[in-house]
Amino acid sequence: MGKVEKITIKLAMLFIGLSLLFPARVLAAEKNEINEITEKKQIIFLLDASKSMQGDGQWIEAADSACMIASALPKEYEVALLVYNTEIVYEEDFGNINQKTRHALETVELQGYTTPAVALETAADMFDSAAADKRVVFISDGEISLRDQSETETAIRQFENMVDQIAEQGIKIDMFAIPNDKTENEVSYGTKVTSGEQYTVGENQTIEEITAKYLFQTLQIEKIELGEAVSGEGNMTVDLQDTYMQNAKILLVSGENIEDFHVAGQCESLNMLQGNKFAVAELENPLERQITMDYSLENRGNVHTYLIKEYFLKADMEKSYTSEEGTFTLKVNVVNHQEKPVLDSETLKDSISVLINGKEASYRVENGTAMVPYQTDETAKVNVEIAIQPSGNVVHYIKTADTVELTVPVVEEEPDYTVLWIVIISLCAVVLLLSVLYERKKQKKNDGETGSIIIEKSEPPVLPKYDFSGQLAVYLLKGEQEDDVAPCSIKLFGKSRKSISFDWIKDRCGIDYKLSDADKIRFTGGKDHALCFKNSGYATIVKENQILKRERKYSLYYGEKILLIFNNGGTEIELHYKNMKPSER
Template sequence: MKETKASSVKRKLLLWVVILTEAFLCSFGAPFQASAEENGQSAGNEKTEVVFLLDASVSMNKYDKDHEVTEAIRQMAYSLPSCYEAGFVAYNTEIQVKEPLTSNPEALDAALETVTYSGYTNAGVGLTEAVALFSEDKEVKRYIIMISDGEIDMPGKKEKELSRESYVEAANRAKEKGIQILIGAIGTEIDASMHIFDGAELTDGAIYWEEQAGSAAQMIERMARARLKIPWQAVGITDAGGGSVRAKLPAGAGRVRLILTAEGKLEEITADYSAESGHTTTGTKYVVVDMLRPSSEYADIHFQAEAAVNVKAYLIAEYFVKPEVEVSYRIEAKEQTQQEIKKHIPPEYEHFADIAIKLADTQGEKENLWDNEKFEGQEVSFLINDAPYMGIIREGQIKTVLPADGIEAVTVSVNRDQWPDIYYIEQPVTVEIEKYADPEPAPAPDYRPLWIILGILAAAILLIVFRLMKKRSATVIYIAASPKESEKKMETKNCTYSGRFSMYVVRTREGRDIPPQSYVLFGRANGRLTLDKILTSCGIKFGKIGAEDIIFYPGQDHSIIMMDQSEGCTVMRGSEIMKKGMGYPVFYNEKITVTFEDEMTEMEIHYKNLKPGERELIKVI
């Protein structure tokens, strides 16, 4: 395969860019670290596949006699987030070791133990095998981290050319699958003619140099920060020969890994923490403490090391959460004018969905992650029905209001890329809006039922009054007992007056002579009639001597019922003295004698029947 002049120039430019970048990173390590962590916020939680491709040719013995490269790969495998799967391929003349993609770093650890440096450098077969390990899943980030000390080298010219062709073909397949090839050069001087760098050029990858990074572990770490964007957070640096590192553990995290790296050997390593489970992995120059659902506030790693070995500590936290969404439907009446109110015009209504968002842990005790004080006041971006919103966490939740017209549900997604940790969020979350009907407008007042009720009440009152009046017109009199009969009651309502009174004043107190008088009862309205009224109508006036308390009522069988209610009068029916307050029937041709209260005035009343001619005359009159 012949190389064109343009390709050579392009590769040379790429290499010089890498050199300048590495030089800048070495000079400004702290800014790089901050930038890498910032970039890591947007990619650390995406499903990612990484294949470590190691040149295991005999020449690697010269530059990696202590197997620091395999140690660095092992460290990286144990430090990857949960959403990563890693595979491993070691090649020399042929494939020496192959480990498929796995989320179990112990499988890679076992494969790394079998690596030996021998044979030639058949990068074509190595890259071909590495590309073949990747899945066909969609929405997956893919990387090959290739570590080599030099150019493709095979026993014969033909084999070398075939390896180069296979390498380019594999690099093109990697490009088609969206795989970026990151090449770490070990102990190799920069040479623009090396075909090994074609993989980075064809896949928009990058080239890193061990000499610029400081060590193989630091070189791979820079690849992970800058390209894989893993959000490791620095928690401590020490140059002491021994001691400990204390890291504050983030509350509510589902998984936390605390990573120590050193430029020299670490010994006598212990870790103190509380968690649901945990595992400590140690290497010559690194420690990885993997904690599942830590419950202690701090984790401490104690160690012994050579003096001035520059020990660094990093932390990576992962959260497993799901938005909790509460939606309340609310109706508000629009403001009306006084004229609309007077005209009884029904109001128009506005409809709202009051939304409260929390972030609940999907493991452990399912608590709300935002209840932690570190989130209070933080601004959070989120989507509701694919529209972007911003909210501030207050008292463990974000509240917002959405017009509810035209929507039946809200679908919420929280932006997971705004925090420096890794969030695995089960979303979107959809909640139905439980709507209810608008209030029915108050009907115009209908007074017809009221008038009907009032009419019924009035009729009832009239009926009661009529009955009372009728009852009042029916006078009940207690009739005095005769020798043969007992006392009895008599109603006078159906009785009418008949006959007439012939009255004779026997004597008066003054000795006046009063002529006989006649008082016609026939035709008069039934009811109560006093003797005083009768005497007055005849022109006889005795004064207050008891005549007003002698009362007459119409009785049955043309009788007159007479009652003495006076205090001092003496009334006799025939020869019988009438009892006070009792009624006595008086029939035709019977005589009543009254002695008044002055004990001087006396008169006789004779009850007579009218002759037929007298009745006719009264009717005519």
């Protein structure tokens, strides 16, 4: 580097240093961290497996009831199960109730006498003391009996003592009572002492109806009713309205036995649990809004269908101040469990409100963020709260009430530095001119001594660049029209484009379909002759039986292939990435 260049750089640094001496207005933002509060709730079902429960279908209905509630409850609930007579004959710990449990309950042998105190004591030891809500649910005819009267009376007293201890621990006892004319309901003592709920089967309600009532009324689980019908079979297309939920559950409750139950839709995983008169399908992280469901029953009967959607949302907030307008802007960003801004969803946006000092404030949405203007002439503390209406959905969100201090900066009158700047610039110009003249004089002197000047050329830095390689083979596997489109091969080697879209590829292959978001799948050259691609739209890309995520860059190497699915499965196209022989290039 020459001396002239060094002097120029020093002068530029001098200018920067001087500029930092004078005040300037800036836009400041402060992020408020909000801690998440989680509340765990626990339920333990106690199923009576004594001989008195051998009535027509009573035991299977009890198994259905417990498994249905366990599979339909949201993530904040943990459910366990104990089966008892005079001892515990079967148990499932928290979080383990599934289709295997339902099958195992069918094999339980109903026999012997019954003493519920042992089951209640076991349940009390299983609860987590930190759980916000703890419930025991008996499904029983309420009988307490042993071999003789004195033993029975002792068992009743043991049960009542255990109930009193349970009540002191804040545990509620609920009961689905199955009437038995030959016995007295001794277990109902628990619901009275703990202020629990008791439902009786047969009082103009079936156990399936009681189970749904317990789920949606007693536990107040939010749901959307999809419909009620009297039929032997049916099918339905369910609109999830968005894909921001962590899971969506479709619950079918029937008055008759269910023969078949199927749910189809794109999601990360699908879990099913089916009993005699209920079925639950859980779709983890749905990838599309439209879900199809079909079912068939042994006989025509009443069918109720519900949709339970569960969202996990969190919010963070920033503030900024624009001095020219004297206005603060509160920036509220609400995202789901995948960090996707939910304000981009019209259905969710309508249920989200921003409250300032308890009053709802209007806001506009920019890039998925709520922009809330707030004007004040002096420093103030305001309470900002994010309120979310469930609207039939189960919503878990961070408590976003926070006090924000809005500090109005003091703006001092700036002195006039015009004359000073003129003097400084003039001095710098003189110094620069003298330096240039000095360097020229010195160079002329050197020319006289050496007779030549050697100028070394500096080469520009070489930026890494990956060109396209190989070729693409395009196969139309499924089209929206019946006409055949022959396989197509596109040469990529030597392409001068920085990137190409799939929309360009399909046009080159003569695929005259309107494919939604085809222009949002783009390909670029990659390292080691790879073909890189990224999907920014809502088309589906499958590689090696895995659905690839949106907005993530992937690589395709020679001999590999991907499947592109458009228009909700209406069109399927397969791309094969191949090498080219030198003679073909």
